[in-house]
Amino acid sequence: MCNCLFKNTMKSVSVLFAFLALLVAANAKTLLGGEEAYSPNAKDEEVVFAMQSINDKYANDASRTLVKIIHATSQVVEGSIFRYTIEVTGGADGNEVCEVSVWSQPWLTDASLRYQIVDDITCRPLYSGVTQALDAIEKFLNRRWFNTYYMRIKNSPAILQVRSYGEERFKISKIEMSYTSCIKSTAFALTDISELIKDCPVEADADVEVTCSATVVKSGGPYTVESHQCEPNFA
Structure with missing residues (x-):
């Protein structure tokens, strides 16, 4: 009889420890x-x-x-x-x-x-960083597209800016890209494109060649295009 009582007691203790282990695991994130x-x-x-x-x-x-x-x-x-x-x-x-x-x-x-x-x-x-985000898009697309002329953003796109600790995120849509009259430099792949195209405005009557949307992220480093989609798709 004593042996049975001991076994039942140990079984109860085991169940209790198992319950406590599950409780700790379930709340580990909060406890830590x-x-x-x-x-x-x-x-x-x-x-x-x-x-x-x-x-x-x-x-x-x-x-x-x-x-x-x-x-x-x-x-x-x-x-x-x-x-x-x-x-x-x-x-x-x-x-x-x-x-x-x-x-x-x-x-x-x-x-x-x-x-x-x-x-x-x-x-x-609220909108600090928007200019840099748009510059990042122009750089990214001009490097990606092998056109004879530089392209620039013609319109004022729709921008949703979200900030959280350590990160800025820009979701930009309705980006209308048009050709400038500036021919791409042979050194454009090695040069800061923003310096090359700053004096290359888009004419008011220039056609919109492509419309894009993009997500630009800044997290400690430079503004970076995380994803993009364009219609028609140049590349």
Whole structure:
């Protein structure tokens, strides 16, 4: 009888350990402080604190107000760190994109320590980088297409710009390309094309030869065309 009791006890312990192992595995990401995307509300205390901190940093400018939260993540680290990419309005440069991280410990008795800024707050004009992204497309397509003349963007394409920590991404559509009167240099493959074509405008009555869409990414290095599609397809 004692042997049976021992076996039953060991079986119960084994089941308990198996359950605990599954529980730990299921929550490993949270326990290790994994960063996860989430959907905050503009009235959340962390978001309100983030906006107050942005205005504190740029106290000499007009007060900025939140337009929308572009991207947000949370991370468990002795409380939670909330990282926000926020579009704001009211600054001297018009709409801006700000990146701010808030460390939240709402249980602390000292109210001044419940919410703290982690890292530096950065704000940039919403459409900064667009010119560089369009330049990257012109360089990419002119290198790819073996035409006699350089081609340039004729119109103002539709642009969706997304920023998240460490990366800028531009989704650009309705890119109308037309020929210039500049003949391609034999050194164009070894030269910065933007220097070669900066004095090669597209004439107002030039025909649109091809219409493209492209995704341009900047992540630490230069602006790079990640993908593209053109009609008709030159190459």
